[in-house]
Amino acid sequence: EIVLTQSPGTLSLSPGEGATLSCRASQSVSSSYLAWYQQKPGQAPRLLIYGASSRATGVPDKFSGSGSGTDFTLTINRLEPEDFAVYYCQYYGRPPQSFGQGTKLEIK
């Protein structure tokens, strides 16, 4: 099973700043099988990025994904109040699938 480790656990930033979230896999994964989700309190997760770098329908271009092998990054430009949430990466190749433990992006 592929284990995903996200860092940092919590990221404190101010609106207008940029955020960089990391997801490291326990073994090399095809970038085709890495996704990112945003989750706000009391809501279901929302798909942001799939295939490591493809934005899901309706996701603004302030969100971008990159990476390959074992290291992947979600970058969020120009933070707005609605961007403060928990972000998860997911490996979705051959089952079992797995999620990272999440990064909480909070307002500083």
Added chain:
Amino acid sequence: EVQLLESGGGLVQPGGSVRLSCAASGITVRSSYMSWIRQAPGKGLEWVALIYSTGNTFYADSVNGRFTISRDTSNNMLILQMNSLRAEDTAVYYCARSVYGGFSDYWGRGALVTVSS
């Protein structure tokens, strides 16, 4: 518009059983890849089970042998039969469509299952 609506959650005793349903509209469950993903209170997401359009099923080690994912095609529903429940199964259970068995683009609002005596 795709909508997924889970039902069947509630309080159950350890060792008991619960059947979760997910009613789908806007998609055909029979021809879709569908997943169950759970989230314990205050914790992160955990993948639970996946069913391919072919009917092949896959499970997390933590639930293998206790949970069964299936489809009710006549009612366009996804099912999760949960047996031999443990306290650590307490979570919100989300139903989701998984594109080609991969990432999930549509999610339900979740159903809370609480395992406690």
